Ligand SMILES: Nc1ncnc2c1ncn2[C@@H]1O[C@H](COP(=O)(O)OP(=O)(O)O)[C@@H](O)[C@H]1O
């Protein structure tokens with residue numbers, strides 16, 4: 001059953017007030033809590049029983065799939081393998097995310113391994129939010145892995161967000177982008193206290209005319225630590241860009257390591273990276289419009305992570 | 307009434323090694339009174355201290371000595387936002403660029419509301435930027451002219467009593483300068499806004515009731531344009547004369 005904590009988590013990670021419309025699969029503490037399929041979207045437990053298999057029919061339009069995960073059992077470390085097949089010409093939104101409620105001393109964790117096979121001409125938006133709440137002192141650990149295989153003329157937008165609460169996160173994103181396909185990844189991470197995150201990205205522009213834009217926005221509060229790595233490899237005539245910005249608020253510690261690799265003479269790869277305190281000219285501007293120092297800081301961070 | 311009393315701004319001289327010892331005076335003992343509803347144009351060579359003076363008034367630069375009085379109240383120690391709330395607003399020469407903030411956000415902060423109709427009215431009043439500007443990110447991709455128009459609009463949206471525009475015309479196309487001058491004049495007349503424009507533009511020099519010429523951190527002249535002309539012409543004379551080998555020579559230093 002869905003209790004008050006579950007509701008709160010569902011609201012936070014998937015913006016759900018109740019059960020979602022359309023297809024969904026809700027997992028709680030390693031078990032299935034609810035599932036709904038649609039005429040075009042099939043969801044099945046995989047053969048090994050350690051995840052789900054989501055099959056979206058070709059040309060499915062304007063449908064969404066919600067696959068939130070709730071974790072509220074002390075000591076549980078849940079690992080799932082989910083596979084998504086997005087059929088040719090489909091246009092869908094996938095809302096994923098994991099919310100941990102930690103009530104005790106023991107750590108809780110979730111590792112979601114998501115594999116996407118995006119067929120020719122398909123378009124997918126994948127929104128993933130990670131949160132952790134609760135009064136418990138146990139560590140909250142989230143280690144998501146995303147593997148993306150794009151055929152030709154496909155488009156994928158991945159929006160990956162983790163705004164506080166998570167003590168430890170190790171993310172790994174891997175992508176292979178086919179001819180004329182476009183992959184956009186936006187990662188937004190806010191850490192505080194002694195939290196730490198690591199994000200590793202291996203992106204390969206494989207097909208002619210493929211494109212990728214990888215954006216990382218980091219805010220570090222307290223003594224937190226964030227490391228961000230991207231290897232963007234071009235194996236064809238393609239275009240790739242990496243943009244990573246980190247704002248250090250207090251005593252945070254950040255590493256940003258973007259790498260560009262052109263294995264093709266017609267590759268065009270660029271990157272921009274910055275690490276620094278909140279920009280003074282932005283603060284001065286907002287204060288000159290009447291905001292207090294703290295209000296100005298909040299507005300800048302809010303916008304930056306939005 | 308905005309009164310500057312012996313306003314001085316010193317900063318560490320970057321040219322010398324020991325920063326604690328050597329200070330450079332950037333604004334040097336400036337005293338001046340801006341009357342309510344007056345139109346002032348501040349001009350002077352690059353680096354003479356115009357922006358520094360404007361930032362002292364806004365509270366972005368901290369006074370080294372002197373006092374700033376606004377309507378009888380000493381505002382010298384007030385933080386930027388409180389000066390803004392009191393009615394003093396500064397439009398930056400080099401406006402900040404953000405990531406994840408659009409014009410609508412800035413305008414809403416300035417106007418204190420995100421009501422669409424109110425924002426539309428402000429945009430109509432400002433004139434120089436269109437409605438489709440609203441959702442433009444105020445980031446590095448904006449052109450120099452676009453960001454200056456946005457800057458101007460955010461100042462006007464606050465309904466300032468004293469508005470200071472720091473080179474509002476740089477990067478602005480020829481066709482917008484006229485409307486911009488008219489706009490600031492209209493704001494001055496209709497709202498009795500004390501208007502202070504830092505500019506080298508003839509249009510602003512001619513519009514001002516009072517012209518201030520700043521040289522080396524001091525007010526070298528204040529008065530009407532006519533009286534300033536000899537000094538302005540003097541300044542336009544080449545200062546490289548000692549090393550000059552003639553203007554048509556390829557070794558002209560200008
Ligand atoms: N905070 C500061 N620290 C050191 N030098 C400064 C500072 N602010 C301004 N200056 C210097 O003071 C001089 C005047 O600058 P500014 O007021 O920007 O001139 P203007 O606006 O008239 O072109 C310049 O030489 C500038 O480099």
Ligand SMILES: [Mg+2]
Nearest residue numbers: 356357358399
């Ligand atoms: Mg200046």
